[in-house]
Amino acid sequence: MKNLIWIMILTSPFVKAETDKISVYLKFEEVYMSNDVSLLSPWLSKNYKISQTLHIPGVGADTRHITKKHLLASMRQIGKPSSMPRSKASVTKIETNNENSFCATSSTVNQRVVGERKYEEKEVRKVCFDRQGETYKATTHNISVHYRAI
Secondary structure, eight states, X not given: OHHHHHHHHHHHXXXXXXXXXXXXXXXXXHHHHHTOHHHHGGGEXXXXXXXXXXXXXXXXXXXXXXXXXXXXXXXXXXXXXXXXXXXXXXXXXEEEEETTEEEEEEEEEEXXXXXXXXXXXXXXXXXXXXXXXXXXXXXXXXXXXXXXXX
16 A cells, blocks of 8 residues: 555656646647637747648548648638537647657547538547747647548
8 A cells, every 4th residue: 555655646747747738738729729820829839830631531641731821821811710629638648759848649530421421530630849938839730630431
């Protein structure tokens, strides 16, 4: 019993650190999905890059690399929040790179109707962050969307 208490005491800072990183990711995702440039801009590092890959069954995959400048310009045009489902803490995984950087990966599942056919739409999101001063900034962002006929 005594050993169990020591294990809990020693591991609790690590659990809290991972929980804090999940919280950082979920806050970033909420801002990203808001399509509000004024809220998102402070989250993005100077060299932020995003890649979006669309996987279509029987057709293949198409990847688009989007610069920070183009992302913000398209968000200004959209102007309203995304209707895509938001990630949950329970499905968000943290990969610590070093004491100042980490990546968070999550996924969501949705249904879409395309040409009168139902598809499951699974979106896998991965964002890497670097600590810059007192805050984290997103450096890379990968979104991979997979479709499966239902």
